[in-house]
Amino acid sequence: MTGVWPGSRLRAAEAAAIDAACAAGDPDRYMRVAAQGIATLVLRHLGRGGAQVRRSAVPVIAAPLPQRSQVTALAGSGVAGARIVALVGPGNNGGDGLYALAALARRGAACTAILLAERHHGRGAQALRLAGGRVRMAGTAGAERALAAASVVLDAALGTGARTAGSARGRVMAWPQLPDAAWRIACDLPSGLDAEGEEPGAGGACAGTEVQPVESQPVEPPWVDTTVALGAPSLGLVLGRGRELCGEVHVVPVPGLLDPTLLGEPAVQLLSPNEALDSMLSPRAGDHKYSRGVLGLVAGSPAYPGAAILCAKAALETGVGMLSAFTRGTARLQFGAAVPEAVVSSRDQAPDGPAASRVNAWVLGPGLGESEQDLDAARRVLASGTPAVVDASALAVVQLPALAPVPVESPAPSRPWILTPHAGELRALSERLGLDLPDPARWPLASVKQAARALRCVVLLKGSCTLVATPQGQVFAAASAGPGLAVAGSGDTLAGILGAVLTTHVTRSGAATPQELARWAAAAAVVHGLAGAAAPGPAEGLSAGIRSVLQTR
Numbered sequence: 001m002t003g004v005w006p007g008s009r010l011r012a013a014e015a016a017a018i019d020a021a022c023a024a025g026d027p028d029r030y031m032r033v034a035a036q037g038i039a040t041l042v043l044r045h046l047g048r049g050g051a052q053v054r055r056s057a058v059p060v061i062a063a064p065l066p067q068r069s070q071v072t073a074l075a076g077s078g079v080a081g082a083r084i085v086a087l088v089g090p091g092n093n094g095g096d097g098l099y100a101l102a103a104l105a106r107r108g109a110a111c112t113a114i115l116l117a118e119r120h121h122g123r124g125a126q127a128l129r130l131a132g133g134r135v136r137m138a139g140t141a142g143a144e145r146a147l148a149a150a151s152v153v154l155d156a157a158l159g160t161g162a163r164t165a166g167s168a169r170g171r172v173m174a175w176p177q178l179p180d181a182a183w184r185i186a187c188d189l190p191s192g193l194d195a196e197g198e199e200p201g202a203g204g205a206c207a208g209t210e211v212q213p214v215e216s217q218p219v220e221p222p223w224v225d226t227t228v229a230l231g232a233p234s235l236g237l238v239l240g241r242g243r244e245l246c247g248e249v250h251v252v253p254v255p256g257l258l259d260p261t262l263l264g265e266p267a268v269q270l271l272s273p274n275e276a277l278d279s280m281l282s283p284r285a286g287d288h289k290y291s292r293g294v295l296g297l298v299a300g301s302p303a304y305p306g307a308a309i310l311c312a313k314a315a316l317e318t319g320v321g322m323l324s325a326f327t328r329g330t331a332r333l334q335f336g337a338a339v340p341e342a343v344v345s346s347r348d349q350a351p352d353g354p355a356a357s358r359v360n361a362w363v364l365g366p367g368l369g370e371s372e373q374d375l376d377a378a379r380r381v382l383a384s385g386t387p388a389v390v391d392a393s394a395l396a397v398v399q400l401p402a403l404a405p406v407p408v409e410s411p412a413p414s415r416p417w418i419l420t421p422h423a424g425e426l427r428a429l430s431e432r433l434g435l436d437l438p439d440p441a442r443w444p445l446a447s448v449k450q451a452a453r454a455l456r457c458v459v460l461l462k463g464s465c466t467l468v469a470t471p472q473g474q475v476f477a478a479a480s481a482g483p484g485l486a487v488a489g490s491g492d493t494l495a496g497i498l499g500a501v502l503t504t505h506v507t508r509s510g511a512a513t514p515q516e517l518a519r520w521a522a523a524a525a526v527v528h529g530l531a532g533a534a535a536p537g538p539a540e541g542l543s544a545g546i547r548s549v550l551q552t553r
């Protein structure tokens with residue numbers, strides 16, 4: 001897993017190492033390592049990958065869309081003569097950019113640094129000049145020409161220091177438009193994106209929004225094809241607009257820079273595709289359908305028959321031993337015809353009828369509807385204490401725990417549930433139960449943590465980066481999904497994947513800790529995102545996407 005921290009924590013954890021490098025007479029020691037990482041990613045784009053890039057060849061976050069710039073033809077054509085421009089800000093982010101350009105100029109690229117402010121990193125600029133590169137002020141004819149001709153643009157205007165601008169707040173930097181036709185790479189994070197801000201009250205802004213300088217206009221962060229996080233990724237890359245703007249994210253290790261004791265626990269842990277796929281249990285040689293696990297489904301209603309079908313198909317593709325569906329009316333017939341593998345019973349059989357006796361875990365909610373009769377079935381299942389995914393309209397039956405919140409050290413959850421709201425559903429839950437959560441659309445991390453703590457169960461908040469919190473405050477994240485998943489029925493598919501993962505795990509290993517539940521939930525969300533990328537289009541196709549993703553294991 002890759003830890004993600006607020007920018008201020010990263011800055012605090014690197015301060016001592018940078019001070020020590022200064023005292024030793026080599027203040028730019030870490031900056032040169034970071035710059036080498038940036039340069040090698042540019043070289044890889046140009047078709048001349050270096051060793052460091054091969055080591056970090058798998059990005060921690062894959063681009064949500066195919067690369068947006070149009071310059072794919074350049075890839076493979078090599079570095080000699082490539083026109084590379086860096087937009088250089090006044091701080092150390094600009095220093096990274098200057099040193100990276102210097103490294104690329106030494107490899108034969110035609111490199112120009114465009115200074116966005118008078119103040120800049122002098123030694124970095126000197127290194128660039130010595131390597132044969134040019135330094136131009138923004139707004140000059142030379143700068144404009146270089147920018148227009150660039151095939152690669154490095155955004156090194158602002159990094160994690162953007163928010164702590166201090167005296168520079170109010171001074172507006174020259175901010176040229178990045179050319180669409182160039183491949184764009186950001187140094188640490190797209191400039192002007194806030195790396196901070198987990199919760200309201202800490203300065204107003206939240207991670208992943210544009211920084212708000214006190215007196216000047218907010219800087220509009222650019223979108224880029226690739227972001228190179230230096231040392232470790234900051235929260236701005238996963239929250240808010242981060243997923244939309246940062247493209248593919250690579251972490252360049254900068255050994256010795258970050259002091260682990262000052263860094264502490266990450267705010268969020270990102271699950272990689274491989275880690276997620278490893279959480280998908282394959283059947284063992286001796287398995288039979290019951291040892292593999294039976295998933296119970298309280299879903300579908302005459303008004304919404306399709307959601308239960310999408311959910312069931314996703315669960316079957318992910319892999320369960322058996323699926324037992326409890327539905328009603330005309331939905332029962334439709335479900336039986338569409339999912340012939342399932343045993344279909346009437347809703348009032350859940351969870352005590354014979355067909356429910358072997359159910360190891362439940363999914364409640366997809367297409368359930370709002371009638372009291374249907375919601376009662378969900379209530380009965382929750383009262384049974386069997387692990388459950390609580391989705392869609394079933395969220396309406398969740399109540400606050402009877403006891404005061406948080407026996408934080410409790411090893412197993414008394415409520416082995418995974419709630420799966422999107423921001424609107426979490427807001428509604430918060431209002432109904434008087435939780436007083438911050439707005440989940442604006443403060444996803446704070447709201448999901450507070451919800452999990454108050455409800456004393458695992459909460460998965462859906463979004464472009466899906467966050468899963470335990471009552472103890474640990475948060476896992478899935479950032480594999482693209483906006484193609486924003487289609488009706490996509491959430492039902494996630495519930496099905498999650499139901500299958502939950503069922504197979506609890507059947508094999510028994511009671512689960514909240515941390516295990518949360519990790520499985522994040523794994524399911526990663527697979528959901530990968531399935532969306534493999535099978536773009538209507539949600540019906542996501543089952544085929546799941547199959548192709550799981551075949552890569």
Ligand SMILES: NC(=O)C1=CN([C@@H]2O[C@H](COP(=O)(O)OP(=O)(O)OC[C@H]3O[C@@H](n4cnc5c(N)ncnc54)[C@H](O)[C@@H]3O)[C@@H](O)[C@H]2O)[C@@H](O)CC1
Binds near residue numbers: 089162231
């Ligand atoms: N010093 C080192 O050895 C290392 C530095 N690192 C880099 O350093 C960055 C942080 O550097 P800094 O702390 O210098 O901060 P930044 O370079 O991110 O930006 C802060 C600078 O920009 C100015 N500024 C901020 N907002 C402004 C605005 N709206 N208009 C005009 N000026 C504005 C501030 O006064 C300050 O000088 C990281 O993001 C990373 O890129 C990494 O390379 C790791 C190693």
Ligand SMILES: Nc1ncnc2c1ncn2[C@@H]1O[C@H](COP(=O)(O)OP(=O)(O)O)[C@@H](O)[C@H]1O
Binds near residue numbers: 463465485
């Ligand atoms: N822009 C986006 N980028 C990535 N994933 C998205 C985006 N929009 C939606 N999703 C994902 O798609 C799913 C939508 O779920 P939901 O809103 O419950 O849909 P429905 O109820 O129609 O099935 C969630 O898993 C969410 O994380």
